Amino acid sequence: MFTFSKKTNLLERQEFLFPLQDVDEPNLYRNIFSYSEAPKIAFNHRIVPIDMPEDIWITDTTFRDGQQSREPYTVEQVVNLYKLMSRLSGPNGVVRQSEFFLYSKKDREAVYKCRELGVKYPEITSWIRASKKDFEFVKSMEIEETGILVSCSDYHIFYKMKMKRSEAIKHFLDVVRECIETGVRPRCHFEDVTRADFYGFVVPLASALMDLMQETGVPVKIRVCDTMGYGVTFPGSVMPRSVQGLIYGLHHHAGVPQELIEWHGHNDFYRAVTNASYAWLYGACAVNASLLGIGERTGNTPLEAMVFEYAQIRGSLNGMDTTAITEIAEYYQNEIGYSIPSMTPFVGKNFNVTRAGIHADGILKNEEIYNIFDTELLLNRPCRVAISKTSGLSGVAHWINEFYKLSGDKALGKNEELVKSVKEWVDLQYENGRETMITDDELKAVTEERVAELGVKLESA
Numbered sequence: 001m002f003t004f005s006k007k008t009n010l011l012e013r014q015e016f017l018f019p020l021q022d023v024d025e026p027n028l029y030r031n032i033f034s035y036s037e038a039p040k041i042a043f044n045h046r047i048v049p050i051d052m053p054e055d056i057w058i059t060d061t062t063f064r065d066g067q068q069s070r071e072p073y074t075v076e077q078v079v080n081l082y083k084l085m086s087r088l089s090g091p092n093g094v095v096r097q098s099e100f101f102l103y104s105k106k107d108r109e110a111v112y113k114c115r116e117l118g119v120k121y122p123e124i125t126s127w128i129r130a131s132k133k134d135f136e137f138v139k140s141m142e143i144e145e146t147g148i149l150v151s152c153s154d155y156h157i158f159y160k161m162k163m164k165r166s167e168a169i170k171h172f173l174d175v176v177r178e179c180i181e182t183g184v185r186p187r188c189h190f191e192d193v194t195r196a197d198f199y200g201f202v203v204p205l206a207s208a209l210m211d212l213m214q215e216t217g218v219p220v221k222i223r224v225c226d227t228m229g230y231g232v233t234f235p236g237s238v239m240p241r242s243v244q245g246l247i248y249g250l251h252h253h254a255g256v257p258q259e260l261i262e263w264h265g266h267n268d269f270y271r272a273v274t275n276a277s278y279a280w281l282y283g284a285c286a287v288n289a290s291l292l293g294i295g296e297r298t299g300n301t302p303l304e305a306m307v308f309e310y311a312q313i314r315g316s317l318n319g320m321d322t323t324a325i326t327e328i329a330e331y332y333q334n335e336i337g338y339s340i341p342s343m344t345p346f347v348g349k350n351f352n353v354t355r356a357g358i359h360a361d362g363i364l365k366n367e368e369i370y371n372i373f374d375t376e377l378l379l380n381r382p383c384r385v386a387i388s389k390t391s392g393l394s395g396v397a398h399w400i401n402e403f404y405k406l407s408g409d410k411a412l413g414k415n416e417e418l419v420k421s422v423k424e425w426v427d428l429q430y431e432n433g434r435e436t437m438i439t440d441d442e443l444k445a446v447t448e449e450r451v452a453e454l455g456v457k458l459e460s461a
Contacts, residue, residue, distance in 0.1 A: 007051075016253040018207070021200030022166040026154030029195060032241070033230075045236040048248040051283040053258040056314070058306050059288045060085060060098035061264070063110070064127045064147075065300055066290035067101065070338075077336055078110040079117070081291065084328045085303075086119040090319030093121035094310060095303070096286070099147060102126050102137065111141065125187065130175040135182035145185040147223065148175060152196035152205070165197075169205050176209060180218045187221040189264070194230040198240045198249060206254035221260045222250060223288060226275060229268030229298065233278040243275045244282040251283045262286035265301050267293060272301040277309045291328055292340065292347060304328070304346050323380045346379065353384045354395075363398055387438040389430040396423045400447060403440065404458045421450045 002011045032040050062085070063078055073081070082098065089095035100114075101107045111124055127147035128134040138146045150172050151157060157168045172188070179186040188209060196202050206222060213220040224246055231243045239245050247263070250256045263279030263286070265272045276287040293302035304325045311317050329347035332338040342350040352375045354363060362369035363383060371383040385391060385398040393414035400419065401411045412419055425446050426438060451458060 014255075016203075018199050018203040018253060020165060020169060020204040021197065022164055023154075023200070024164075026158040027197050027200070028154060029240070032238075033195060039230060039241075041232055041234065041241065042238045043234070043236045044238045046245070047235055048244050048282065050281050051248065051251070051258075052281055052313075053283060053285045055259075056280050056285050056287075056310065057094055057096040058303060058310065059096055059262060059286050060122055060290065060303055061288050061295070061300060062098065062290045062303070064099045064101055065264075065295045068296050069299070070294060072106070073110075073336070075106055075110045075113055079113045080331060080335070081328065082114045082122075083117060083119075084324045084331065085291070086117070086121055087321050088307065088324035088328070089121040090317070090321055091120075092319040094307070094318050094320050095122045097125050097145070098122040099125045099127050102128060102134075102141065102143075108141065111143070127189075130179075132178050132182070135179050135184055138184050139182050143184070145187055145221070146179065147187045147189050148179060149191055150188040150205070151191040152202050153192035154197065154201075155195060156192055157201075165201050169201070169208065172205065173208055173212060176212060176220065177216075180212070180216050180220075185219060185221070187223055187262070189223045189225050191225050192227040193224050193246060194226045194228065194240050196240055198246065199253075202240075203249060203254045206250055206256055210255045219260055221262060222256055223262045223264050224250065224279070224284070226263070226265040229266040229271060231265060231271060231275040233271070233274055243278045247279050247282040247284050258283050259285045262288055264288040266296065267298040267300070272299070273305045273309065276301045276306055277313070280309075280313065292332060292338070292344075294338075308346065322378045326379045326381055350386065352381055353386045363394075387426060387443060389427070389434075391426070393419055393423050396426065399443060400458070403444065403447075406458060410459055417454055418447070418450055418456055421454065422447055425450075 001014050003014050005012045032042060062081065063073065067073060085095055085098065100111050102111065114124060124143060125145040125147065126138050126143045128138060130148045151161060157163055157165055161168060163171065176186045176188060190202065193202060209220045209222070230241050232241045233243050247261060250261055251258060261284040263276055263284045265275045272293065276289065279287055287301065287306055289303035289306050290300040291303050293299040307320060307322060307325065325346055329340060333340060340347055342348045345351050352371055354370055363371065363385065367383045376382040382402055384402055385395045387395055387399055397412050397414045397416065397419045400406065406412060429438065
């Protein structure tokens with residue numbers, strides 16, 4: 001059947017028949033995943049078109065997948081992070097949902113406390129075992145959507161579930177139907193999809209779920225889970241590793257609406273952010289992330305990274321308050337005791353700090369030369385210079401101006417006597433064998449000592 005697409009203004013084929021391929025032996029893609037070698041990236045040069053949805057958003061898994069790799073958050077910590085996340089999301093709900101565990105009394109208390117805040121975004125959803133008892137439990141807590149584990153690769157079907165594909169697909173459909181009959185929206189987590197037989201299992205399963213959605217009138221969301229971080233975005237890369245191929249195939253071959261496709265990636269091969277962005281570009285409305293990327297093994301896609309991916313792709317923050325990102329990072333460090341690597345983009349203490357003297361000279365003239373954007377405006381993090389033996393006069397001048405908030409005609413240039421005097425002290429430290437960076441406290445002490453000696457004033461504009 002052909003229908004006319006208002007999006008492309010072309011006749012497009014709609015029906016694609018991909019029957020379930022029930023195999024006796026698992027397809028483990030040993031030509032790609034040999035296990036004794038690094039996985040291979042192969043190409044067949046098949047290209048699918050960019051298909052950006054009209055609306056895109058972020059969902060959060062900080063309190064679910066983010067808790068699977070660390071000690072559980074306290075109720076107070078969950079509530080405080082949820083409040084900051086809501087502020088970050090803004091009135092338009094760019095961070096649209098956040099999923100929670102419900103198993104323990106503490107998990108449930110956190111849900112109740114977050115609900116008491118009365119914020120619209122992010123919507124609270126859950127993740128549970130696929131059982132009738134758990135569905136009733138979700139319903140009693142008045143949570144409208146829950147995640148259900150739907151394992152897709154033969155690694156899981158044959159070795160973990162001990163089933164054949166036909167048995168697995170029947171099991172999953174029965175579970176999803178139970179969820180719907182309980183009155184809860186299902187979100188099917190297609191686990192390990194980047195090692196699954198896409199046309200022989202994934203598309204038939206997704207098509208069957210869409211049939212169930214048509215029958216019941218209840219939306220069935222599909223979360224595309226790159227559980228092992230195998231997804232790649234190279235044009236023409238083969239399935240099942242192709243991110244754009246997976247999203248395109250679910251939408252065009254299985255008929256899954258874009259608003260019901262969600263990407264969930266891991267960072268095992270450093271591709272989490274790029275893979276999530278490509279999922280948006282090729283048709284998924286939602287990408288799933290966690291604060292600071294904390295999650296299983298190497299972690300999830302960092303939520304703060306996707307905030308700025310969203311802003312770059314859309315050309316707008318759409319109401320998000322990105323200064324909340326800095327407060328989230330400070331809360332993790334100061335209240336939770338989590339150590340953020342100093343070079344981590346957007347949240348590390350040194351992400352916008354320069355050390356090289358030639359860079360500091362450029363920043364002193366115009367900070368746009370070496371700062372990624374106005375980090376003071378968007379993150380409440382002024383561009384800074386760390387002082388070391390390579391900082392030079394410009395670095396010292398910039399440090400004094402930034403620390404004492406001197407701007408305009410009050411700002412010091414690199415040839416000021418105060419700057420030269422502080423620089424002489426710095427040089428002497430390294431001449432005497434020092435190897436470490438100069439701390440802010442040290443610089444403050446020596447600067448104020450030199451201010452008193454020289455009889456100058458530091459006046460902010």
